[in-house]
Structure formats: C-alpha cells, structure tokens
Amino acid sequence: MESHEQNIKQAYSKMAQLCSRSEQCSADIRKKIMAYEIVDEIVDEIISKLIEEKFIDDERYVRAYVNDKFKINKWGKVKMRHYLLAKGLSDEVIQKGLENIDEEKYKTLLIKTMKAKAKTLKKKSRFEKMGQVIRYAQSRGFEPELIHRHLNEVLE
Numbered sequence: 326m327e328s329h330e331q332n333i334k335q336a337y338s339k340m341a342q343l344c345s346r347s348e349q350c351s352a353d354i355r356k357k358i359m360a361y362e363i364v365d366e367i368v369d370e371i372i373s374k375l376i377e378e379k380f381i382d383d384e385r386y387v388r389a390y391v392n393d394k395f396k397i398n399k400w401g402k403v404k405m406r407h408y409l410l411a412k413g414l415s416d417e418v419i420q421k422g423l424e425n426i427d428e429e430k431y432k433t434l435l436i437k438t439m440k441a442k443a444k445t446l447k448k449k450s451r452f453e454k455m456g457q458v459i460r461y462a463q464s465r466g467f468e469p470e471l472i473h474r475h476l477n478e479v480l481e
Contacts, residue, residue, distance in 0.1 A: 332361050332362070332363060333361075333363060333367055333371070335361070336358050336361040336363060336371060337371050337374065337375075339357075340354050340357065340358060340371065340375060340380070341375065341378075341380050343357070344375060344380035344381055345380065348385065348386045348389045348390070349380075349381060349386065350381070350383050350386040350387075350412055350413075350414060351372055351376065351381050351383055352412050352413035352414065353412065354372060354375065354381060355368060355372060358371055358372070383414055383415075383418050384418055384421060384422065386414075387409060387414060387418050387419055387421070387422030388422050388425055390405070390408075390409065390422070391405055391422045391423055391425060391426060392425070394408075395426055395431075395434070399434055399438060399465065400465060400466045401431075401435070401462070401465050401466030401467030401468065402423050402426065402431075402466065402467075402468065403463075403466045403467065403468055404465065404466020405419075405423065405466060406419055406423065407466070409422075432471070432475065435462065435467050435471060435472070435475060436475050436478055436479060438461075438462060438465055438467070439458050439461070439462050439472070439475065439476070439479040440479050442457070442458050442461045442462070443458050443479050443480060446458075451480060454480060455476060455480060458472075458476065458479060458480065459472055459473070459476065
C-alpha cells in the first residue's frame, strides 16, 4: 500500500516537473500518468491538482501550439485543428486558440507558401500548376476556399 502512495507522489512530482519545463495538455499528462499504473480516480485527482496549481492549462497549451505551428512549421488552421483534436482537446478550446492568429499574417503566409511552390514547378500548363499548388497548400493545412480565393494572385 505504501509503495502505491509513493507511486502517486512520484507521478505527481514527475508530471509537475514536466509541465514546468514545457507546455503540456491534460490528455498527454493523463497518458503519462497511466504508465505508473494508477487507478483512474486518482489520475483525475492528480490532473485536477496540476490544473489547480496552473501546471496544466489546455487553453494556454493550444495558444502555444498554434503559435509554434504557425510561425515555425507554417501550418494552416485545418492541420492544426486536426492534430489538436487528435490530442483529445475540446473544439471550443481549439477554436479560441485558432482565433489568436492574425488574419492578415495568415493570408500573407498562404500566398507566400503558394508562390514558393509555384516557383518550383516545371513548365506545365496553368491547369496542372493550379492543381499542384492547391494540393500542396491543402497538405499544409490551409482552407480550400481561402486557397481558391488567392490562387490567381499566385499564378499570374
């Protein structure tokens, strides 16, 4: 019994250390605590305590994730939303985080991404180039309607 109590304390302190080093979401922490073979109710208690002490904050995590993926990886909102949903975060929290992206910078990044791809394409028909640019921009996570709206600016 005492070793079980020790496992709980050890799991809590390890998760607190991890959260203080880098942003973590509650779903990731839950998976990591499960490795300590702790009962679900106690896992919930540990996570509640971490949230209460501000080690975990899903909204803060989403803001940091969106900021990094936008500035570093140059991803679109669709791809970010997909990965955040896969982590088990709520749609409201994700939407709130995605709203932090400046629309003008987002549009500029999309156009820049599409222009860079268009430059790498060998001489093909305009139609083929459009198809490749559209597919590439969608693979980067940009919305199809936004891609089509700015496609003519890219392929002039």
